[in-house]
Amino acid sequence: MFEICGHSVPNFLPTLSIRILLQLPVSAQLKASGSSLHLILQQLLTSSTKNMGVKSFINELETKISPGRLFKALITESPEIVPKFNKPIKSIEIVEGHGFGVGCIFLTHFNEGLPFKYVKHRIDEIDTQNYVCKYTLIEGDVLGDKLEKICHELRLEASADGGCVLKSKAELHAKAGVELDDEEIKAGKEQALNVYKACEEYLAANPHVCA
CATH class of the missing domain: 3.30.530.20 (START domain)
Incomplete structure (x- = not known):
């Protein structure tokens, strides 16, 4: 589980959910701070998109x-x-x-x-x-x-x-x-x-x- 703004987020998320998270202001803040969480979300998005279909x-x-x-x-x-x-x-x-x-x-x-x-x-x-x-x-x-x-x-x-x-x-x-x-x-x-x-x-x- 990950913690985002005090909320627990599961390791695997549907593609749409990951896209939404990456578009939130908190995502930009995480990226700017060098947080590994932003990178993890991007990797999850790539993986889930690749495996679709x-x-x-x-x-x-x-x-x-x-x-x-x-x-x-x-x-x-x-x-x-x-x-x-x-x-x-x-x-x-x-x-x-x-x-x-x-x-x-x-x-x-x-x-x-x-x-x-x-x-x-x-x-x-x-x-x-x-x-x-x-x-x-x-x-x-x-x-x-x-x-x-x-x-x-x-x-x-x-x-x-x-x-x-x-x-x-x-x-x-x-x-x-x-x-x-x-x-x-x-x-x-x-x-x-x-x-x-x-x-x-x-x-x-x-x-x-x-x-």
Whole structure:
């Protein structure tokens, strides 16, 4: 709690409340006196504004599949492998850049009869030695009229038994004025986990793939 003019103020305040506090005369006095409280309020405002319209989910999966094979199947060899275990996907192709390097854009087409036709992803960061990839969904009807983009992060951590622990995070960035539905977030989380499990099953049944 903070003390402002004898009143207790909680650490977290709604964005509007922080803006009002910063506009009060007492705020100017605090700033002029070099008080750290004014700086704290500004930081809270920046943080709360930055996080508005962004929701995320995290998945974790322990698997017997080695991180090298799984990374190939999900990332570097995905155009060949993913359509084999993820039935809604018709094809994946690189449309900008060479290989799965930073800045490359790959286009995913969905099979007919589905509500979505395509999506485009951009590789933002990739580390093939440590099995880390960050990529962003930048275009496609999946975004609809609610989302600007979806930022993904995939990490594969080797296990002592030769398998790995898959850790993924997705950040959904809503368009201005849009509030994302928690049920939709939950559905996206489950769908992503099902894709990882399908990949695991496919690689387990086909040990020569991505070996």
